[in-house]
């Protein structure tokens with residue numbers, strides 16, 4: 001991967017991330033393998049972004065065919081209608097970047113036989129043949145396939161990222177799942193499963209889910225951004241990042257694994273994670289004294305507030321009775337100065353004021 005700044009170098013703008021101090025070792029991307037499960041509205045764009053970024057190898061899994069009804073989304077083209085999604089995707093992606101290696105599987109990962117093969121490929125399909133892939137991305141559109149990926153990754157201890165777009169097309173999310181450490185897909189089941197409803201019964205004949213290229217593009221962008229940060233070790237990787245298109249709201253949070261998770265491999269991974277954590281040498285936290293002056297601050301400006309906690313509390317006034325977890329940003333002092341008690345400084349000399357105070 002050349003860093004040469006010439007118009008003919010497809011990687012010059014990516015390698016510039018090093019010069020800008022964002023990524024230490026961008027060319028490492030050539031060594032990574034990512035499996036993309038589901039090459040639909042989110043998965044195809046995800047695969048294209050990774051291809052253009054110069055990923056080492058992609059494994060693509062999907063059993064669908066390209067349809068004209070998919071043309072409201074990005075990536076696939078009308079002349080590809082009828083082709084399998086993985087075949088059409090591989091063809092396009094190879095044209096975009098011939099440096100990337102591909103493995104494609106035109107099958108449904110949830111059937112017993114395919115599931116075994118899927119497990120085999122994610123545990124041995126890396127660029128460095130025999131090694132597990134670096135990351136599995138779930139870009140599927142149903143619960144059953146997500147559970148299959150979850151089961152496989154829990155058993156293999158394989159880190160993966162889940163993504164999803166709602167059926168009404170105006171919200172989505174991405175989630176990082178590290179088996180044993182963060183909540184898996186079975187740790188916090190979605191409402192449909194919690195209510196014990198078979199999702200197939202929710203799908204009504206003739207009623208199809210809505211989709212927007214915008215929402216799918218945003219979710220794919222957030223997903224690949226997180227993949228790059230995770231693989232190339234820069235910035236902060238989000239554990240869970242939601243996207244609400246109606247309000248442009250992006251909630252983010254982290255969920256710990258559930259010790260009562262239904263998946264026994266998840267519970268096993270949690271035990272192993274605990275052991276690993278306990279075995280790590282304790283890092284002693286040395287409390288550093290607050291530095292008053294910055295070393296590089298030649299003017300010696302003090303950065304520490306002279307107001308004490310008590311001063312702040314006194315100035316904050318009474319705190320209203322609030323439910324647990326809610327705090328007020330600020331409060332107004334309750335006692336406004338009572339008229340008559342104030343002194344008009346301008347009319348009196350300092351001596352007069354002092355005398356008045358002595359008499360009080």
Ligand SMILES: [Zn+2]
Nearest residue numbers: 184187261266
């Ligand atoms: Zn779990």
